[in-house]
Amino acid sequence: MLSPSVRKEWPFEPSWFSHRDGRLHYVDAGPRDGPVLLCLHGNPSWSFLFRHLLRELQDGFRVVALDHLGCGLSEKPPAGPYGLQAHIDRAEALIAHLGLDRFSLAVHDWGGAIGMGVATRRPDAVQSSSSRTLRPSCPTASRGRSRSVGREASARS
Template identity: 50%
Template sequence: MIPSDATFAGTFPFAPHFTDAPGFRMHYVDEGPHDGEVILCLHGEPTWGYLFRHLIPALSETHRVVVPDHMGFGKSETPADRSYWLQDHIDNLEAFVLALGLTDITLVMHDFGGPVGMGLAARHPDRIAASSRPTDRRHSARRIFSIVSQQMRAYHHGSSGSPARMQTARWSPCCSISASIS
């Protein structure tokens, strides 16, 4: 675990925040106006919130930018008695988001943050920023999710628990999926 006061020669100057909501000491950055629209940045593997160090100042002028470190990454704890499956990371993020009362979230996801963030979006679509698209009365409730993502990878595990194959998915603005198996 990286020490909570580490700034890496001033390149990560954000005040550290911690919560025990997911059952371990989880670090996060929380910058910008608390009444602003929420941008939730989810890092991939093997990175941590430091990945978003240039994005945070630019977006936090007008938005609330929240950047958690997943369990076992960055300044968050690495509990030895916990499992680290995708499902566990989704559970942790869900507990985090609920504890902070985050709503109207725009997800910014990188790599492994993609499946974690999409797990949250599937469980709580009402917490993800959306707008109605009233093309006609039949489609007036259609929701367009605010999701920005770099390439996301979803791993399909075989019976041995090791990745059997990798699927690379790209999400369109309407959340349809195009995928390729490698």
């Protein structure tokens, strides 16, 4: 299923969860009684994005990294459903399946919206969150102006 080069970077044991929308892949690494970190990737990525985090934290934390439906090793049904609420529902189903009462979130990109959806539904369960979901620091108009100022400066040089 995985090439030898990917397998070298991804030495984690695969786990599977059956959901009404399809079969989902996830990694569950580290001590079962450790503090839990739930990793939710963005699009078009997969849990491979968190491979370094998994390696670094699995000795002291239980790190769970989900492949969303349509991504990574999870099933890819042509019709989905692939909307935000469906992704939140599936993340919650995995949380229930694993019996996770308290956890922290590590989210990236689209996983940020999914994670925040989980957090609003389960505010008492989420202990903390870390996001690699960035937004521009300035409005579009300012970015356009900055680019034109930069072009003017380089034209003068």
